[in-house]
Amino acid sequence: MRTPRTVVRYTLLVVLGLVFVSPLVFMLVTSFKTRGDASGFPPSWIPNPFSTQAYESILTAPGTPVLRWFANSLVAALANAALVVSTAALAAYALARMHFRGRNVVFGLIIATLFVPPVILVIPNYLIVGELSWLNTLAAVIIPTAASAFGVFFLRQFFLAIPEELEEAARLDGASPLQIFVRVVLPLSRPALATLALLALLANWNDFLWPVYVLFSPEMQTLPAGLSTLQSANAVRYDLLMAGAVIASVPVLVLFVFLQRFIIEGVSRSGLKG
């Protein structure tokens, strides 16, 4: 009775797959419709006529500088990911391999914040960022979210699994702790570093509440905050909104298609030892 079971399984999987894919296809289709076509009824799956009007108009509209948002998002996500990975890796290495008073306290404190709901940080961090004159600058979306407790936890686990003999050998050859870290540990940890970088990149690219409130002028916004601006400026111009949504999705979808193994593995490993 193998075949009928297989047919049932694939039917279910494909139907479920359509539920996940079709909204994204419809987003793409609509972004190539004209204004009238996008708000026509019944909704159609083929643009008629095919048009790039929506892209042209959002890319040139003065109040909604989509290209600028794109650049802001890119700079913020890359800088944030670099900061997350470098600070977490250094800290995780000290916590994994070095012996010092207070190590358990520091590690315990970091882990405890994994369970602190982020809502408690919003108001005070706004004041801190204001005090530093970072409001309405990219620093506000790059730096405050860079202390990743998950990153420290995740990399520490990985470093602990590296055979200590390799570091020992380098140490006996006269390498300093920093040299050992940079030349021995980091090269061996590329998959873990890549996974953490990708997760940080995605989280920053997609972050919504914080940028909406700390980046208030149109030219300073990131894509998600910008989409919200775009929506309030063009309530039912779905052609424009879908074009904006496509521009915001393409980079992450491309990243996902090529690097999904790292992303999915990073997420799935977050549950183990949870």
Add this chain to the structure above:
Amino acid sequence: MRTTPVVAPGDAVSTADSVDRGPRTPRRGVAKHGKVTPWLFLAPYLLLFGGFVILPVVLGGWISLHRWDYTLPGKPFVGLENYQALLDPGSTIYETFWSSMQATGIFTVASVPLLLVLPLVVALVMNQRFPGRNLFRAVYFAPYVLGVAVVAVVWRYLLDANIGLINYYAGLLGLPDDTAWTTSTPAAWVALVGVTVWWTLGYNSVIYLAALQDIPRELYEAARVDGASAWQQFVNVTLPGLRPVLAFVTMITIIASANMFGQSYLITQGGPGRETRTAIYQIAETGLRNFQMGSAAAMSYVLTLFLMVLSVGIFWLFRERKG
């Protein structure tokens, strides 16, 4: 994975040293690093951690004890007044705050069970070898990488009462074709929960799937030898094996649901009225739009307290049971 050659040998003295000791017997007593070295490694992280995690947690408490208006010069100390206002039915803030807490409660209660069960079903189906498995897994996970803004803007369109795809297909199936998904309750709740399930189902599935694959095959074989049915295997092998991960997923799902913001902000704008304006939405608006930061900080402490109590409850529920 490519391995990189280990560091070049150091100066003659230390090389001679290492020969003396023998490479295989590292002496435990010998200091491997200076006393400050670990702190230098930790410094960049701790700077960020202290400044944007520890300090704000403390500062939030301090702010909540003041009438702290960002736009005014004076920030008088008012003691527990902000908290009292939240508990006083006669105050202006009482109604707005508790209706937002209620919105968060409704959303959490409605979404969490679905977000725990549906991904588990999907993970169980995926937990077998068949061609194309990784492709399906990636497809189900894809919405998650898009982020809430894209997801919400797209679904705002699909849920449009007049020209949206959802009402159009509902009509074709003989269902009501004029549901106001974004401007009436309970339809708005169905929409917000549905969109959230669509967005994050793959995330929880992936975590479950990894945990399922960690359950030793022999346990299932032993159960089968004992004549256990598929359901008995699920109850006696799968569920106990998943317990730690179930606790973890329950926890992160509740916290995520209790922090729901983008869906409501972009799909319903908190409406109709303020019915779908969640607590975090209300906190952000109170503190960062109206700049009543003292009051908003008090609200976030109250919400955090609720979440902490809930977390303790979940830990207790999933605790290791003896016998």
